[in-house]
Amino acid sequence: xxxxxxxxxxxxxxxxxxxxxxxxxxxxxxxxxxxxxxxxxxxxxxxxxxxxxxxxxxxxxxxxxxxxxxxxxxxxxxxxxxxxxxxxxxxxxxxxxxxxxxxxxxxxxxxxxxxxxxxxxxxxxxxxxxxxxxxxxxxxxxxxxxxxxxxxxxxxxxxxxxxxxxxxxxxxxxxxxxxxxxxxxxxxxxxxxxxxxxxxxxxxxxxxxxxx
Numbered sequence: 001x002x003x004x005x006x007x008x009x010x011x012x013x014x015x016x017x018x019x020x021x022x023x024x025x026x027x028x029x030x031x032x033x034x035x036x037x038x039x040x041x042x043x044x045x046x047x048x049x050x051x052x053x054x055x056x057x058x059x060x061x062x063x064x065x066x067x068x069x070x071x072x073x074x075x076x077x078x079x080x081x082x083x084x085x086x087x088x089x090x091x092x093x094x095x096x097x098x099x100x101x102x103x104x105x106x107x108x109x110x111x112x113x114x115x116x117x118x119x120x121x122x123x124x125x126x127x128x129x130x131x132x133x134x135x136x137x138x139x140x141x142x143x144x145x146x147x148x149x150x151x152x153x154x155x156x157x158x159x160x161x162x163x164x165x166x167x168x169x170x171x172x173x174x175x176x177x178x179x180x181x182x183x184x185x186x187x188x189x190x191x192x193x194x195x196x197x198x199x200x201x202x203x204x205x206x207x208x209x210x211x212x
Contacts, residue, residue: 007032010100014076022053022060023072031079035098036108044070046092063090070096109156112149117142118163126167137170145169 007015007028015024030052034042046063053060060066070091073079079096127135145166149155157165 008100011078014078014100017076019072019076020069023069025053026066026069027073027078031073031096031098032101035101036110040097041095042098044091044094044096046090063092064088067091109158111153111156112146112162114146114150116146116159116162118159118166122160122163123167126163127170130167130171132167132171132174134174135167135170137166141170141173142166 015027026049030049031042044066046066049066050060060069064087067085067087067090070079070081071085071087074081074085078098078100080099081091081094081096083094085091123137124135126132149162149165
């Protein structure tokens with residue numbers, strides 16, 4: 001899915017570093033265009049990148065040359081990889097992420113996929129707004145949410161809007177059942193208690209006695 005070209009301040013600042021023109025073109029005209037907020041992973045295809053960079057002259061002819069360009073972008077924080085970049089090896093079919101782009105509020109609408117996850121910032125802010133005490137969630141809770149919506153391809157929302165739906169789902173769930181067996185009820189909601197000792201006065205007195 002192609003996205004509109006809009007660079008945020010973090011990206012502009014990173015691109016102002018001493019990068020080669022080819023590296024800048026690779027980031028702006030290829031990686032940014034391939035990025036989607038649904039998956040946030042881009043698979044490197046050397047053939048597509050070579051076609052873009054060699055539109056006028058055959059400057060990039062080897063996979064290691066593309067790897068060198070990716071390493072430039074990596075060194076200034078524009079991309080991250082699951083495994084270290086080896087300048088002697090091709091990155092063809094490897095995945096990269098764009099951390100500075102993932103921080104942008106996305107207006108892109110998409111049908112939810114099995115790989116979707118909310119950002120920590122979005123879910124914490126929305127939970128605070130709606131009064132959800134415990135903003136954390138289990139894999140089972142997220143899986144149940146995704147299983148409901150994944151078959152409804154006609155529903156296309158932004159990542160923020162999907163997070164709104166998840167928070168609403170979690171809040172309704174907290175009113176009816178705990179997330180874990182040890183969860184306690186706060187008002188009408190179940191929440192996981194913070195780690196620590198919780199005892200009556202007798203226990204506290206014994207602790208004081210043997211700590212003297």
